[in-house]
Amino acid sequence: MSTTQPSVKGIIQAKKNLEGISEVTPLKLNQILSDETGAKVFLKREDLQAVRSYKIRGAYNFISQLSAAEKKQGVVCSSAGNHAQGFAYSCNLLKIKGIVFMPTPTPKQKVEAVRRVGKNYIEIVLSGDTYDDAKKCRVEICTSPQ
DSSP states (O other), X not given: OOOSOOOHHHHHHHHHHHTTTSOOOOEEEOHHHHHHHTSOOEEEOGGGSTTSSTHHHHHHHHHHTSOHHHHHHXXXXXXXXXXXXXXXXXXXXXXXXXXEEEXXXXXXXXXXXXXXXXXXXXXXEEOSSSHHHHHHHHHHHHHSOO
């Protein structure tokens, strides 16, 4: 996977990968913000996604393009919220084991949402006080010899 700017080919592939997975969400005029700014302000209704966020798109697109060997190894992420839900939901849809590293103070509601959408395909590890702590734990576990 490249970390450079997306290509037209990559965008077209992502669109194909996400067909039937994520919702095509509408733009909705927000009258209050429009009145406050003197401009027409539209909000993209990503809250209509199964995981209430656009994060499903990146997580699913990335995981779905892994090789069979990579998928068999399982996947990991660190997140304090919405990405974890998109990641967990993707693991469930693709039937791939995943581990989510989240900070210990993550609200129970967010942890339960990750567990709910990931079902039996997700393990949650609560570690540290901040996102950076959880990420550090993920990196240490993933890079330590087995």
